[in-house]
Amino acid sequence: MTTPVCSSEFTRYEFTSYVRTKGPALLRTARSLTPNPSDAEDLLQTALTKTYLAWERIDDHRALDSYVRRTLVNTRTSLWRKRRVDEFATDELPEPAAVDAVPDGAEHQAQRDAMLRAIARLPARQRAMVVLRYYEDMSEAQTAEALGVSVGTVKSAVSRALSKLREDPELLVG
Numbered sequence: 001m002t003t004p005v006c007s008s009e010f011t012r013y014e015f016t017s018y019v020r021t022k023g024p025a026l027l028r029t030a031r032s033l034t035p036n037p038s039d040a041e042d043l044l045q046t047a048l049t050k051t052y053l054a055w056e057r058i059d060d061h062r063a064l065d066s067y068v069r070r071t072l073v074n075t076r077t078s079l080w081r082k083r084r085v086d087e088f089a090t091d092e093l094p095e096p097a098a099v100d101a102v103p104d105g106a107e108h109q110a111q112r113d114a115m116l117r118a119i120a121r122l123p124a125r126q127r128a129m130v131v132l133r134y135y136e137d138m139s140e141a142q143t144a145e146a147l148g149v150s151v152g153t154v155k156s157a158v159s160r161a162l163s164k165l166r167e168d169p170e171l172l173v174g
């Protein structure tokens with residue numbers, strides 16, 4: 001039995017509308033999960049492809065944001081496991097050294113960049129929880145549901161992640 005063309009057209013329209021509306025926010029989430037902007041775009045594209053393929057099976061389209069975020073985290077985790085050996089930490093940053101006189105806007109951006117680098121150094125699971133809690137502004141219960149873990153797991157993992165961030169030498173204010 002074949003699917004009528006109008007159903008497929010409607011699905012494509014719904015999906016396209018969803019991506020146009022939520023795409024920028026989802027890209028921010030993807031960028032929080034991976035340090036490389038190109039990898040973030042690839043991650044989002046992969047997650048949206050998986051979402052499109054599952055579109056007809058998703059019962060509650062009001063929960064699409066959670067579905068896509070969960071797909072982003074799962075896809076990133078899978079990619080991380082595959083590339084685990086190929087990624088190496090380095091003390092050198094490819095950016096040139098900062099100029100002594102930094103305007104307030106630049107200082108703010110530098111602090112933000114330092115925070116994103118520190119978050120990127122967290123273990124993948126902790127990073128996902130911090131991103132969902134503080135960048136996506138999800139509650140502990142929503143984060144737990146999105147990741148398929150208990151609220152207690154979210155609380156303890158976020159607590160450990162925040163402790164690591166507090167001790168990060170790059171973030172220490174001197």
